[in-house]
Amino acid sequence: MRHRLGSIRNRFVPLLLAAAALSLGSTSGFADSPQVLGWVEEGLILPERVAVKFKLDTGALTSSMHAENIDHFEKDGEDWVRFTVELEDINTDKQVRTRLERELIRDIKVRGAGGAEERPVVLMKVCLGNQIYEEQFSLNDRDKMNYPVLIGRRTLEKVGPVDSSKTFTVEPSCPDSRQ
Known part of the structure; x- marks a missing residue:
């Protein structure tokens, strides 16, 4: 019996040491992991630097932004x-209205x-945290929505966990x- 316990101990001690080493190594991985963001964050629409609520939407593939009077040319x-972007800046309570032109990347259904x-998709720059992202946004009249900007999964892959x-x-x- 004593021989059998020694044999079991000799097999499991290296496994326990390996597991302990792996767990120590994984804690250092947390320090390098991206910041975890909430499902609603303040962001800036660039270049105007309009501060609005961004909904980080894991249910949407493509990001979406409020736009009115969309004309193709x-x-x-x-x-x-x-297109026209007319939003209230959440920091100043001022209405910001601007007419923008962007190359059409594609249309999505x-x-x-x-x-x-069908919605047009364009490249737009936004600021979230301390990063500027130039991403594809579908344009849609979101006047009746709580969040003028949705950040979809394609962008969230770069932003990090929610x-x-x-x-x-x-x-x-x-x-x-x-x-």
Whole structure:
């Protein structure tokens, strides 16, 4: 019996030491892990630096932004869209209205309770935390929605994990970018 216990101990001690070493190594991994953000964060729409609520939406694939009066046109042989962004800055309570032009990246079909609709997709810059992201956003009139900007999974892959029990965990602190 004594021989059998010694044999078992000799097999499990190295396994326990290996498990302990792995667990110590994994704790250092947490220090390198990205910041966990809440499901609603303050962000900036660039270049105007309008502060609005961003909903970090793991249910959406493509990010979406409020836009009105969307017009399609051609510029230098390429398809473009012109649209109005009119939002209330949550820090100043001022209405910010601007007319923007962006090259059309693609159109997407969005299905919802009201049926399916085509939406243009453009590249837009936004600030979330201390990072500027230039990402694809579908344009849609979100006047009746609580959140003028949705950050979808394609962007969240770069942003990091989302904790659905948290909100407003970071303030936007990107360098001044007026491009």
